[in-house]
Amino acid sequence: MELRSILAGLDRWLAEHAPGDCRQLLPPADPARVAALAAGAFRVHEDVLVWLSTHDGSQRDPVPAAGAFVPSDFPLLGVSGMTQGLADMVEDVERAVADGEEEFIVGLEAHKLWLPVARNHTGGELVVDHRPGGDHGAVLEVDPSTGVNGVKRWDSMSHMFASVLGALQSASVLVTGSGVKTAPRIEEPGDALPHVVWDLYYG
Template sequence: MENSRTVSFGRAWERLETWMELHAPDDYRALQLPASSEAISAITNEEFPVCSELQELLRLHDGVVDIRGGADPGSFLPSGYGLYSARRMRAAHQRMVENVSWSIEDGTMDDVIGKSAHVKWVPFAGDVTGQELIIDHRPGSTYGSVMEYDESAGRYEPKWGTLAHFLNELTEALENTGRVGYLAPRLRGDSLSIEWYIP
């Protein structure tokens, strides 16, 4: 995981959005209007503020249009994830809170808390299979990191030190025909939108 905090979120998002406007206009048009301050505050039921980068993203775009299939415009993040709206983030975070509560009630908290759920984790993107990307809001060195489920470890793990680093790596792959992990991007043949594949 990248630990440096020097990458600017504003610059990272501007690069990505500019690239999409020029090369993947269907994905660009899938971006929604900004979220309201009230909707952003409601994500965690005002128990804690979402991190500044996530707030900044939502003030630019309240996620993407609803994605019903893996090839739909808007699923431009690696593995076909699409950005959630503030409303969907709130629902996803509430599921996290409920899963933690249920695990405490049935005595399975050691298998759940900090592995598949945590009250300080905020899902911000998802795919059509139900997999999600999460931003960690626990105090400490991983605060603000982007987490993805690691099948080999059987738990969510921090993969990028900040949302800005995640977006920067994504855009580098788009601009330079590179990769994010084992995935490479390309434009779909039937639409001007991004898909990710294993070369």
């Protein structure tokens, strides 16, 4: 299924079942800012462009649980977050090279061709791999705090959104970058709108 159709289906599902997450979805990003996202360093993958032309992120309010409907609790970034995330990646790579630690960082914790597209409250990131090769466009998880170093989660953002939508619709299990099973449920706090949470299952 084409990504725009998947995102439209996700929007409808969130509006009906998780209005707390739905209200966190921002309108489309400014096309001029999207065009300048990678500053000419590489051609941004089409799935990223489609996401940004649909929503400029999924965290309108800076609340930890808000808009985190991608496991494990990842709000999607908009163009500002992606731009800053890429700058941080480049800085981390350059620092590692300068310190002689390239083999421990580059391609494990950071890469100049990894574009962050989501970040959770513990500092973990989902990045779209823009390196040439068979995994071009794949979504990787990076979280040094848990030992997850560039682990492939999905073949593409299209695959990611389709998997998330399917899991939400059927309350089925997905697997995190560390191999832990996680399943969605709707939390209905008394002081906020219902939203998606992902429960982890160890063992």
